[in-house]
Amino acid sequence: MTQYSLSAGIMNEDGVVVNTNLKRYMFRSNISTQISDKFSVGLNLTAIQNQTHNIQTSYEEVQLAPTWGPAESLKNPDGTWQTSDPYGATSLIRLCS
Numbered sequence: 001m002t003q004y005s006l007s008a009g010i011m012n013e014d015g016v017v018v019n020t021n022l023k024r025y026m027f028r029s030n031i032s033t034q035i036s037d038k039f040s041v042g043l044n045l046t047a048i049q050n051q052t053h054n055i056q057t058s059y060e061e062v063q064l065a066p067t068w069g070p071a072e073s074l075k076n077p078d079g080t081w082q083t084s085d086p087y088g089a090t091s092l093i094r095l096c097s
Contacts, residue, residue, distance in 0.1 A: 002033040015054075023051040 011024040025048070032042035074082055 004031045025049045
């Protein structure tokens with residue numbers, strides 16, 4: 001008697017930080033057969049491919065994100081994005097764009 005199973009999956013998940021994500025493709029196969037009353041053979045195969053997109057920065061900027069003042073404007077008066085607050089903290093908007 002031979003038994004088999006196949007499964008496949010795709011996961012596409014956005015990250016917590018803008019412009020970060022994870023795509024995962026998965027495939028699994030199991031095959032087993034009974035050769036005799038006392039002997040059986042099986043084969044299990046699994047393949048996973050991960051694709052990630054992360055911002056090109058050090059973790060230090062992510063740690064500094066909470067230091068950005070909640071009352072600070074994210075945009076300049078001319079409509080462009082702020083690149084740093086008055087205290088010099090780098091804006092995550094700048095890093096993620």
